[in-house]
Amino acid sequence: MKPARSRAALFGAALTTLSSLLLGAVPAVAAPEAAVCNKYCDARDPALSPQDRIPVTAAVDSRTIALHFDDTDAMGWGSIDNGAAGDHVWLDRSMDGGRTWTSGSKLGDTAVPSGGRGWRTQMYNVDDWNTQGVGALRACGQPAGGGAIACTPWARTTWNAGSRSTAAATALMMSYDRGTKLFGGNGWWTAANALTAVIDNIRITGMGSYRYAIADTYEKNINAQGGQFRNEYLDDTGWWGLAWIAAYDLTGESRYLDTARADADHMFANWNGTCGGGVRWNTGGNYKNAITNELFLGLTAALHNRIPGDTVYLDRAKNEWDWFRRSGMINGDRMINDGLDGNCANNGQPTWTYNQGVILGALTELHRATGDQTLLTTARFLADASTVRLQTDGVLREPGEGDGCTGDGPSFKGAYVRGLGTLDRALSDHPYAAPLTRWADAAHDRDRNALDQYGPHWNGGGATDYGCQQSALDLLNAATG
Known part of the structure; x- marks a missing residue:
């Protein structure tokens, strides 16, 4: 067996928090992400989705963060519930299996409106079929006023995953x-x-x-x-x-x-x-x-x-x-x-x-x-x-x-x-x-x-x-x- 030609190990796709995995690696101010258009373009209203599947969730300070999928159209959105006004929720999108997501971070970042306890992002495409990008999403949230960030594991729709x-x-x-x-x-x-x-x-x-x-x-x-x-x-x-x-x-x-x-x-x-x-x-x-x-x-x-x-x-x-x-x-x-x-x-x-x-x-x-x-x-x-x-x-x-x-x-x-x-x-x-x-x-x-x-x-x-x-x-x- 010849000497190993090693490469960097893949980041784990487990539930992560700011304190445990130093999510400061994600830019505090994310660069604008170019909209991806497949069947539909990014930032589509989740109300238009014909289905809602939740494959993964996370929790922080009594809040539940969920990743939702529209498998029919290969899009996803994030939600935060049981929270308070000012709580933030967003999506991260990775095109390399969760190793990096700098160019796809904080997609649809939004806050729970006044008087509310929960909110959701718009829908974003999982893949970028125009550039051969095979993608994954995760939903992340942060309580109002800062503090710990929690993210779901990475997941994707059932597109090209029928077996x-x-x-x-x-x-x-x-x-x-x-x-x-x-x-x-x-x-x-x-x-x-x-x-x-x-x-x-x-x-x-x-x-x-x-x-x-x-x-x-x-x-x-x-x-x-x-x-x-x-x-x-x-x-x-x-x-x-x-x-x-x-x-x-x-x-x-x-x-x-x-x-x-x-x-x-x-x-x-x-x-x-x-x-x-x-x-x-x-x-x-x-x-x-x-x-x-x-x-x-x-x-x-x-x-x-x-x-x-x-x-x-x-x-x-x-x-x-x-x-x-x-x-x-x-x-x-x-x-x-x-x-x-x-x-x-x-x-x-x-x-x-x-x-x-x-x-x-x-x-x-x-x-x-x-x-x-x-x-x-x-x-x-x-x-x-x-x-x-x-x-x-x-x-x-x-x-x-x-x-x-x-x-x-x-x-x-x-x-x-x-x-x-x-x-x-x-x-x-x-x-x-x-x-x-x-x-x-x-x-x-x-x-x-x-x-x-x-x-x-x-x-x-x-x-x-x-x-x-x-x-x-x-x-x-x-x-x-």
């Missing part, structure tokens, strides 16, 4: 940086995994609202790093290659297949004789690890299955599997360790979840290419072992799983369940549907906030951020089909 997986996809898209066109701002291989999860969700659910991310990511980053989504880390290149295979399958656009070929060729150029073969982990050394070679196997088999008359990529896939199964990285427990040591023996490093999952998808692709039934038999042996050995308290758990969602590790479980789901669909008895469903149910019931954001532990607890969100979306995709 558990589309809701998770929408929450993941809140982490899609509209500047860099990468998830998390500057994530690289993790962004490839997040994009793959979104593409899979489009394929499975038919909800194409975020299809734009495919072309946007490609066009913005095609010349980044080594070009064609290649760099010195060959596993990074493999993740992107598989993302573009998924993009090609969904769109039929040849440019994505061409880039996947360029990625596979770059990986093959780094196959050498150390330890008898295999693709090295990076261009600056000769470490042979599992994930790089599993990705190479899956990518070359997938290319063969999509290029009429191909023999080159099929030969490379067969040679890869022949080397990998003899390499020693598959241990006596049918689990795959991280890689090989200086003596070309199993290095005994952790059996990361992604090492157990990517191989399942790769062997399924190679079976499709060759018709060799033993490949599915082997994949099943490996899956039988990992679904038991990696399960704790009824859910999948990463070795050494932490409470955070930054860095590389939080994306691993997503890659595992993606591969397990691919294998399960290829087997007539679907033996892994039950654990996938069980894990998905647990995550949805215990590891999800009001914004449909997920944490690292599918039994609950920990932070939220796009790595954990991608893994949860992969899980919900796999459990759906």
Whole structure:
């Protein structure tokens, strides 16, 4: 596992007060927010709403602050009740999942009129569809005369959230940086995994609202790093290659297949004789690890299955599997360790979840290419072992799983369940549907906030951020089909 490329953790979307979270970070005098217009423009009268759903509330000094939604029109408003004249209520709007809201703070700020005990803001749009802004709202209030401010958790309407997986996809898209066109701002291989999860969700659910991310990511980053989504880390290149295979399958656009070929060729150029073969982990050394070679196997088999008359990529896939199964990285427990040591023996490093999952998808692709039934038999042996050995308290758990969602590790479980789901669909008895469903149910019931954001532990607890969100979306995709 390469060193983590961490990023800032996502602010919690819990009930907050001025004293506890120093909401002075919100400007005392907010800059005017440009009106957002979708079906209707901002500042619409709530009396015109055809419905009123209250997903979250907060309290301060006996006042109740509520966030209201008009799901039909994807708008929301805030209210404060059981208060007094001069109490203030407003909305905050965030376009990055609640991380920041400076440009969307204190929308509709208004005060309870004289003689009243409650009041409400006007309605504001949750999303800015004109700028690809996937948004969230929260309602905030402050008693007259100043003092503590309380805000509800962040939430959004049911727009683009008609199922558990589309809701998770929408929450993941809140982490899609509209500047860099990468998830998390500057994530690289993790962004490839997040994009793959979104593409899979489009394929499975038919909800194409975020299809734009495919072309946007490609066009913005095609010349980044080594070009064609290649760099010195060959596993990074493999993740992107598989993302573009998924993009090609969904769109039929040849440019994505061409880039996947360029990625596979770059990986093959780094196959050498150390330890008898295999693709090295990076261009600056000769470490042979599992994930790089599993990705190479899956990518070359997938290319063969999509290029009429191909023999080159099929030969490379067969040679890869022949080397990998003899390499020693598959241990006596049918689990795959991280890689090989200086003596070309199993290095005994952790059996990361992604090492157990990517191989399942790769062997399924190679079976499709060759018709060799033993490949599915082997994949099943490996899956039988990992679904038991990696399960704790009824859910999948990463070795050494932490409470955070930054860095590389939080994306691993997503890659595992993606591969397990691919294998399960290829087997007539679907033996892994039950654990996938069980894990998905647990995550949805215990590891999800009001914004449909997920944490690292599918039994609950920990932070939220796009790595954990991608893994949860992969899980919900796999459990759906």
